[in-house]
Amino acid sequence: MKTFAAYVIIACLSSTALAGSITENTSWNKEFSAEAVNGVFVLCKSSSKSCATNDLARASKEYLPASTFKIPNAIIGLETGVIKNEHQVFKWDGKPRAMKQWERDLTLRGAIQVSAVPVFQQIAREVGEVRMQKYL
Template identity: 40%
Template sequence: MSKRKMQAIFLSLIGAALLMTSSLQTPTEAEAAEKNTNSKKLKVDEFFTDYDGTFILRDLKNEKTFVYNDQRAKQRFAPQSTFKVPNALIGLQTGAVKDEYDIKYWDGVKRELDVWNQDHTLGSAMRYSVVWYYQAMARDIGEKRMKEWVEKISYGNQDISGGIDQFWLSSTLKISPLEQTDFMESLYKEKLPFDKNVMKTVKRMMVQEDEDHYILYGKTGSGSGIGWYTGFVKTEHGAYSFVTNIDGTGTEAKSTTMDILKKYVLH
């Protein structure tokens, strides 16, 4: 056998060996890549044994979204008091209120919660979910400006025809949990069409827990048998927007959210 033919056979054997090695390595590399991605499965069924609901968690750093009960996550509901967040943004942007310390005086009418029966600022009315304050601010904003801004931020079905101080309360305005997640992500990243200082003010008012390892921003909403808890949390490892929507109250939705976050995020 000639030397040239022997070299050709040798090279072909090496080529075949390399091809075989490559084909054997590919699955291993794929498995390694899969392990390196954030592919952890969130098992949250245990938190929804007492009521029907949906939960959404979005990793804002890695742009990954987990959805429990996909069908309900796409269904639109009245936002109830979670609308206080866009309402505050619009109120500040339009000058209907000056800042989070802007006072509205109690009209003397006794309402269902004692904490509502006193003067409030924009910030305290957010903290205690004081409906009458945000209704008064909505009237000051006016239907024309409110409609313009609700459409500008593409908030749900954008229907405010139910009355300037009622449309978000079991009325015409509807939004899905997935749309709420998008809205909260945009607020966290300050990508909504409001002035930066306006968004920073509203985010500051939304702070509910400021701990060593995380800051929790959120807003509850309740009405017509539906409970919401929406917001975002900033941790040492990243940031996440979240939405819980249940057949229950906002307090129950928040409790469910916190249980899930403590298991998967706040550790």
């Protein structure tokens, strides 16, 4: 079975703001089984300080966000004006890249489609650490 980390985290489980109950709903596992992947889904409701997950063991482990971070990275880029709009072109610098699909100019849509790490690194650098932390 392929390993796939599927995260939808509304709030961090370790947050003191959500230090209430955490319940397990294993019926949610059918969605992962249907796709032949391992994954975890965590849903937190801040008003009741409660969370639910399909897998308590996986939910209690830390995982790198990897490509899922491209979503907030893009949103923060748009919010801060680093990305003007979805049609903005990110110019390829001509350097060889790990993936051939990255060796061209890309719009935001194109960068998301090919998971272009160099584009999202550029966005993060332009947003800057201080502003990025403010949004996170």
